[in-house]
Amino acid sequence: MAEERRFRSASGAPIALRCRQHSASCRELAVRGPRLQLRSLSAATSAVWLAAYGLFALSENSMVLSAAIFITLIGLIIYLHFVKIDQESLLVIGSLGIQVTSSYASGKESTTFIEMGQVKDVVINEAIHMQKVIYYLCILLQDPEDPQGVSEVVPLFQSSKPRLDCLIEVYKSCQEILEQRKTASQ
Amino acid sequence: NSPAPLPERAIYGFALFLGSWFGFILYLIWAYIPETWLFSLGLTYWPQKYWAVALPVYLLVAVGLGYILLFGINMMSTAPLNSTHNITDNFAKKQQQKKFQEEAIPALRDIPISEVNRMFFLPEK
Numbered sequence: 657m658a659e660e661r662r663f664r665s666a667s668g669a670p671i672a673l674r675c676r677q678h679s680a681s682c683r684e685l686a687v688r689g690p691r692l693q694l695r696s697l698s699a700a701t702s703a704v705w706l707a708a709y710g711l712f713a714l715s716e717n718s719m720v721l722s723a724a725i726f727i728t729l730i731g732l733i734i735y736l737h738f739v740k741i742d743q744e745s746l747l748v749i750g751s752l753g754i755q756v757t758s759s760y761a762s763g764k765e766s767t768t769f770i771e772m773g774q775v776k777d778v779v780i781n782e783a784i785h786m787q788k789v790i791y792y793l794c795i796l797l798q799d800p801e802d803p804q805g806v807s808e809v810v811p812l813f814q815s816s817k818p819r820l821d822c823l824i825e826v827y828k829s830c831q832e833i834l835e836q837r838k839t840a841s842q
Numbered sequence: 843n844s845p846a847p848l849p850e851r852a853i854y855g856f857a858l859f860l861g862s863w864f865g866f867i868l869y870l871i872w873a874y875i876p877e878t879w880l881f882s883l884g885l886t887y888w889p890q891k892y893w894a895v896a897l898p899v900y901l902l903v904a905v906g907l908g909y910i911l912l913f914g915i916n917m918m919s920t921a922p923l924n925s926t927h928n929i930t931d932n933f934a935k936k937q938q939q940k941k942f943q944e945e946a947i948p949a950l951r952d953i954p955i956s957e958v959n960r961m962f963f964l965p966e967k
Contacts, residue, residue, distance in 0.1 A: 776956075777955075777956045777959075779955050779956055779959045780959055780962075780963065781928055781929065781955060783921070783923055783928040784920050784921075785920075785923060786917075792923060794923070794924075796929070796955075796956075804954075805935065806926050806929055806930065807926075808924070808926070809923075809924050809925065809926055809928065809929060810924065811923040811924050814923070824963050827959065827963050828963065828964065831960075831964060
């Protein structure tokens with residue numbers, strides 16, 4: 657069963673959270689960011705081309721115009737393939753581990769898998785980020801020497817940055833699955 | 843270490859006051875009086891008069907850049923989102939656990955973040 661709920665990101669952009677329960681111990685939570693808007697794309701393209709036309713009017717060199725077209729195309733491809741993340745999803749499998757996937761606008765997907773033995777907890781932390789204090793969800797990795805210590809922090813949903821209400825939903829979902837491994841080990 | 847006035851502090855203050863006035867008058871003499879007049883008095887070993895204008899300008903530009911530099915240093919020393927400094931620190935790791943006593947106020951300690959999260963976000967029924 658898949659329900660989609662609308663939330664807002666830290667900067668105010670609309671995002672959507674989709675929660676799918678595959679089985680009793682397996683859940684997939686996906687946060688979808690806003691798609692690339694036509695008006696921002698045309699605004700950026702027109703700005704670059706107007707600047708290039710201004711340079712051409714000053715310098716009378718027609719290479720400026722072709723360079724501007726090239727830059728626009730290459731810049732758009734690089735942006736879609738390396739920068740614009742459409743969807744970030746979290747797949748929690750109770751006995752196996754946690755898989756974090758980011759899908760880019762060009763279709764590229766980048767995945768990280770963390771096995772359950774390394775996961776200490778999934779928590780909502782608040783931290784200072786670029787002159788703001790934001791809430792973010794992160795996976796705490798276990799320190800092999802010290803059972804109480806945290807060796808590494810893996811922040812999740814970095815590009816969509818959901819607000820606290822969305823994070824609480826994801827947190828509750830993850831905790832339901834993580835609690836099962838405590839009862840299973842006892 | 844109180845800020846109350848003391849005789850030694852009065853002497854330091856007066857010495858600084860005289861010293862700063864002397865320095866200022868010397869700077870004005872160096873900047874305004876023509877070199878020939880100073881040479882005729884026998885005082886020949888002065889820095890170039892160019893510096894009488896350059897040093898204040900350097901100082902003011904440095905003050906302006908200092909604002910930007912301080913802002914940048916602050917941003918650089920903020921821990922990134924994936925660092926453990928956002929979760930804990932040396933004092934919290936080495937803190938002692940005091941035993942729980944009945945009817946006494948619990949000892950002050952740094953509560954681990956998992957516990958804080960459970961208390962905030964998982965309502966107990």
